[in-house]
Amino acid sequence: MTLTIPxxxxxxxxxxxxxxxxxxxxSPQGDIVSEAGRQRTIALFGEPLAPRQVVQRICADVRExxxxxxxxxxxxxxxxxxTLDTMRVSAAELKAAHESCDHEFLSTIRxxxxxxxxxxxxxxxGDVQLIRLQGSGRVELRQRYLPLKRIGICVPGGAAAYxxxxxxxxxxxxxxxxxxxxxxxxxxxxxxYNKSLLATCAEIGITEIYRIGGAQAVAAMAYGVEGxxxxxxxxxxxxxxxxLAKQHVYGEVDIDSIAGPSEVVLLADDSAMPRYVAADLISQAEHSPGSAILITWHAPLIDAVRTELTQQLSQLPRGDLARTSLNEYGAIVLVRDANQAAQLADLLAxxxxxxxxxxxxxxxxxxQNAGAIFMGHQTPVAVGDYFAGPSHVLPTGGTARFANGLCANDFLKRSSVISYNHAALQDAADDIRRLAAVEGLTAHSSSVDVRLDNP
Structure with a gap:
């Protein structure tokens, strides 16, 4: 297959x-499906449903x-x-996977x-506390953060172990x-059934693992099923x-995002090394599908990168898959200058x-808009995917305009805690009454008045 990245x-x-x-x-719009996927849908449901309709059927069925x-x-x-027993990975299986795992791999995991x-x-x-002396009264305001009790993680496992x-x-x-x-x-x-994945779970203390995937796994976690x-x-x-299943069950549970295929936008000037640039584009394209876009204002870089892409793709085990992604979802963009490159990158988010x-x-x-930003010639995306410390679960499809990458704070639930004494309530009463009158919510005023009339 010839490289035809536009x-x-x-x-x-x-x-x-x-x-x-x-x-x-x-984009995860749910209106595009391959012919093979169409035939599987017909075999399963008896009609050529769109992916979103498939997900709705599966989620409703699991709920019922x-x-x-x-x-x-x-x-x-x-x-x-x-069965119920074989669906969940047993403690013995986890132990065996961990014990048989390569020690260097486990050291890397640690x-x-x-x-x-x-x-x-x-x-x-962390919790925040504010003490406000209001007139002769005292107000205590807190923001309290507590961890969620129970969360579910979807891990892919179709074409590779993760x-x-x-x-x-x-x-x-x-x-x-x-x-x-x-x-x-x-x-x-x-x-x-992947030992490296199971050993990783065991190493970090994850013991509740289920061998289910797809929309049915999302629905099971959202609604709860036996076991x-x-x-x-x-x-x-x-x-x-x-x-699409995560989008469907949102509201029953919280979700991180509605993620699409992996993507990278690379901004390069005349100091960029063509072989580095090509390698970085391929590293995301090999997810297949994966989008890889080079934006440069240095025209000679384009032909050099094309030459490197052709050479490197021929040497990689997933080269054919990456080449398909580059041809279908990649681009090389020649812009006027660095300012135009930045504007375009911000638009792509x-x-x-x-x-x-x-x-x-x-x-x-x-x-402003990017899920994760990698700086300079010595920081490939792979260090973020695998090693640095920020999560590699990031917003895709332009949603970095408003969405954020996953982090520890996304697993916290916050509550405000408010405490007024009598004097502080008396000091605030007129402002509360005035706003309540404008909104026509007289019971709000009464809930203040009853306390001040009968301290």
Whole structure:
């Protein structure tokens, strides 16, 4: 397959229009499905439903029939006939996976966990207290943070194993103080039967793991089924059906985001190394689908990067998959200058933004929208995906305009705590009465007056 990643020259093309089409292809709108997926849907439901309709059917069925529906969809979609006992990974299986795991791998897991805990602990919210002397009275105001009691994590397991997802979701939750953490993972060789993934769970103390995936796993965690009590929040990545299922159950539980395929926007000047740039684009494209966009104002870089892409893709095991993603969801954009590059990057609001320039801090000052930002030539996205400490669960599809990456604070529930004494209430009474009168809520005034009339 030939590399045909398109080049967009902003002097003759509208980059906003061209890149909007890429966004549309990768967005979780639920109206695009492959022919193979269409045939599976017909076989399962007897009609060619859109993915969103499939998710609605599955979630409604799980809500009504519980575990029986979960096991039925697991048999039909994942071709695994499980029972209540085999659905959950046993303590013996976890122990065996941990004991047989490579010691160097476990050492790596421990080092990454330490990095995550160190960073997440530094940003973790703590209780706030304000004492206000109001007239002759005293007011005490507090913001109290408590961890959620029970959370669920979706871990992919279709085409590859993802111990990193366990780390980047569970460890922030543990840092926040969450006691009950549920992991759901498809019943595949890369998922619920993968020893490295199970050993990672065991190493960090996750013991509640279920071999279920897709929309049925999301519904099971949201509604609760026999053997799997409901959770308070669902986090973690997944395919289109997982994303749509999370959207569907939001309100029954909280969710982190409605995540789409991985993406990177790379800003590069004349100091960027073509082989580095190519490697960084491929590293996200190999997720397949994955979007990788280079924006540069140094025209000679474009041909050099194309040459490197062709060479590197031919040498990588997932090169064909990455090449397909680059052709379908990638772009190389030639802009006028660094300012136009920053404006375009801000408009795209990517999951990963890599500033590969001589002085990256200069561009950083002009950019607001990105899930995670990687600075300079020696900071590939892989260090964020695997090692640095911030979570790699990030907003995609332009949602970084308003959404944030997952962190320990997302597993906290906050409450305000307010305490007035009699003198403070008396001092505030006229303002409360005045606002209550404007809104016509006289009982609000009365609740104050009854206390002041009868101290």
């Amino acid at each position: 080049t967009i020259d902003c002097s003759v093309q509208d980059p906003v229009k061209a890149l909007a089409e890429l966004r549309r292809k990768l 029939r519980g575990l029986a529906a979960v096991l039925e969809y697991t048999a039909k979609l994942d071709h695994q006939r499980l 080092r990454i966990r330490e990095n995550i805990v160190e960073f997440q602990s530094q940003i973790l919210h 111990p990193s997802t366990v780390l980047m979701t569970a460890v922030p939750a543990q840092t926040a103080g969450v006691k009950e953490i549920v992991v759901v993972v498809p019943p595949t060789e890369f998922g619920g 799997l009590p409901r959770v308070d929040k669902i986090v973690g990545p997944g395919n289109l059906f997982v994303a 990517p999951e990963h933004l890599h500033i590969s320039t001589r002085v990256p801090e200069d561009l950083l000052k002009t950019i």
